[in-house]
Amino acid sequence: MIAKILAVVSLVVLPLSVAMWHKSHQRPVQYRYDLTLYKSMWVYMRDGVCGLEVLSMPTKTASRSEFRNPLRYDPTPMRSSLAIDISSKGPYRRTWIVFPFWLLTGLLTACGAFPVIRGPVRQLWRRWRGRCIACGYDLTGNRSGRCPECGLRLR
Numbered sequence: 281m282i283a284k285i286l287a288v289v290s291l292v293v294l295p296l297s298v299a300m301w302h303k304s305h306q307r308p309v310q311y312r313y314d315l316t317l318y319k320s321m322w323v324y325m326r327d328g329v330c331g332l333e334v335l336s337m338p339t340k341t342a343s344r345s346e347f348r349n350p351l352r353y354d355p356t357p358m359r360s361s362l363a364i365d366i367s368s369k370g371p372y373r374r375t376w377i378v379f380p381f382w383l384l385t386g387l388l389t390a391c392g393a394f395p396v397i398r399g400p401v402r403q404l405w406r407r408w409r410g411r412c413i414a415c416g417y418d419l420t421g422n423r424s425g426r427c428p429e430c431g432l433r434l435r
Contacts, residue, residue: 283395290391297388301328301381324356331356331378338371 303309308326315321315334324331356378357365365376403413411418417429425434 290388294388297385334375336373
């Protein structure tokens with residue numbers, strides 16, 4: 281049940297991921313969100329790469345606001361397209377997560393396709409192992425032509 285819910289959510293979010301990937305090539309942008317009074321998050325989108333930076337501050341400096349600015353430089357650490365970096369400088373702590381949009385799109389597609397592919401693969405695996413394809417009951421030595429567990433007619 282959880283796999284099906286995850287699949288539906290991922291297939292709903294998939295077009296958003298593709299749109300953000302396209303937008304990051306058209307117009308690089310950065311967003312700032314204040315998570316709490318002590319933490320702010322910057323979101324950078326440029327050339328198919330998304331960078332998330334969380335800044336933890338020792339004092340209440342956030343203003344509960346959102347900013348959107350055009351991005352004219354590459355803010356990601358080491359100009360990488362896949363990285364996780366945690367650094368501290370004095371009382372400030374920066375956490376970076378950088379990932380390409382194609383990775384997010386691929387993961388969402390795989391999560392959406394998992395329940396669709398799982399059924400035929402499970403049936404094939406059960407047939408190879410000599411089990412009932414409906415319930416998985418071991419049919420070794422069965423000559424009746426039916427599964428004793430679920431009653432499925434065997435082929």
